[in-house]
Amino acid sequence: MSAVAAEPGRLSRPGATSAKPWGRRPYIVQGVAYVSLDALAAELSRRRDQHALDADFDDPVIAEVINTMHPEIVASTQTAIRFRKRSMETLPSWIRAQCPATWRFEAFFVPLQRWQDVTAYPWRKRGSPLTDLKSALRAIFREHCRPKIAEACAVCGRAERLEFDHIAPSFDEIAQECLGLMTPEEIITKFDYDQFDPDRMTLAAFIPLEHPAIVHMIATHRIGRFQWLCHEHHQIVTAQRRRDAKRRERVHVE
Numbered sequence: 001m002s003a004v005a006a007e008p009g010r011l012s013r014p015g016a017t018s019a020k021p022w023g024r025r026p027y028i029v030q031g032v033a034y035v036s037l038d039a040l041a042a043e044l045s046r047r048r049d050q051h052a053l054d055a056d057f058d059d060p061v062i063a064e065v066i067n068t069m070h071p072e073i074v075a076s077t078q079t080a081i082r083f084r085k086r087s088m089e090t091l092p093s094w095i096r097a098q099c100p101a102t103w104r105f106e107a108f109f110v111p112l113q114r115w116q117d118v119t120a121y122p123w124r125k126r127g128s129p130l131t132d133l134k135s136a137l138r139a140i141f142r143e144h145c146r147p148k149i150a151e152a153c154a155v156c157g158r159a160e161r162l163e164f165d166h167i168a169p170s171f172d173e174i175a176q177e178c179l180g181l182m183t184p185e186e187i188i189t190k191f192d193y194d195q196f197d198p199d200r201m202t203l204a205a206f207i208p209l210e211h212p213a214i215v216h217m218i219a220t221h222r223i224g225r226f227q228w229l230c231h232e233h234h235q236i237v238t239a240q241r242r243r244d245a246k247r248r249e250r251v252h253v254e
């Protein structure tokens with residue numbers, strides 16, 4: 001692992017590498033020593049908790065952590081200068097589809113001149129490319145395949161809190177087939193995903209709709225069996241399916 005090159009305006013932390021720019025303990029941020037990354041995380045969380053949703057703020061501790069401990073940001077020419085907890089209601093549905101939380105953390109970057117989602121805990125392990133691509137596929141599915149208007153629960157007929165249920169094939173099966181149609185290069189680079197791209201804000205936007213994986217997903221949806229279920233029946237149906245799958249596995253082993 002190579003050491004982080006000293007860049008103008010970037011702190012080089014003791015023990016830092018390009019993959020782990022947070023270096024070794026204690027972690028000094030704004031002159032304060034934190035004995036562990038957990039202790040630093042608690043301070044970051046306490047600071048974020050002080051702010052209301054959708055109100056932007058300055059925070060020198062959060063800024064130093066993001067600008068000096070985040071591998072992708074350290075490697076970029078971008079600097080985070082302001083922060084906000086953005087409520088999900090203010091985000092378009094195709095972004096909400098990828099993130100079930102009530103808000104997401106964003107920083108305003110220069111020279112990008114744009115708010116961008118970012119983690120405040122850059123040392124926490126992020127998903128593998130496959131996990132990220134699978135959530136991107138889910139977002140594309142919701143945007144381009146799933147019927148926009150929910151009707152009623154297929155079991156009880158209620159129209160509240162409807163969720164889309166894949167009877168067959170399951171979304172996992174569809175996603176596995178789609179991933180199989182991507183090249184190793186496309187998977188490793190995540191279609192050259194760049195979170196600082198000026199026009200495309202999510203990984204889903206980097207996967208061309210005419211890519212064989214997406215063409216396959218759209219074609220599969222045309223022949224697949226799907227239904228709308230209320231939240232309660234979706235849970236019951238999903239649990240039953242899991243039990244059935246386990247039983248089939250047991251029969252297979254015996």
Ligand SMILES: [Zn+2]
Nearest residue numbers: 153156230233
């Ligand atoms: Zn129902």
